[in-house]
Amino acid sequence: MIEVQPGKRAIQIEAFEALRPLVLAEPGCIQYELFSDDEDENKFILVEKWASQEALAAHGKTAHMVAAVARNPSFRAKPASVIRMSPVGR
């Protein structure tokens, strides 16, 4: 769950668009999609799907993610809240 500072929506979308091809190219990346909350333009949900815990861990150490994490506070209202999930049911 992501919340941006008022007026910084476009910067969040641009940052995601620049990052997305780099992340999708990483080994084990299955899904990397940004959604906007229909009821609040400053709220987003980033849905990521990874083939393994290892792939996700490696993702966090890439140069582009280290740079993105350093830049996020300049347009985010607060740190993102992360919910780690696993698929259930057929």
Add this chain to the structure above:
Amino acid sequence: MIEVQPGKRAIQIEAFEALRPLVLAEPGCIQYELFSDDEDENKFILVEKWASQEALAAHGKTAHMVAAVARNPSFRAKPASVIRMSPVGR
């Protein structure tokens, strides 16, 4: 966001597994997936993706959804919280 009563996790998963093929067969249904919160076995997230607002509205009126909604309180801790989202960025 879904929360079940303690001990009712299996009932939620079974209810989803029975519903899923019926929902995936509905016109405009793109995704219908249940995820479990890795840090709380009683919490789930149901990710749905629909081709249009109309398809989603029709979904809510199907016999299987009317029956599911009527049954949910028997194993849910509280009503599900729904976040409607739209994809952003390329």
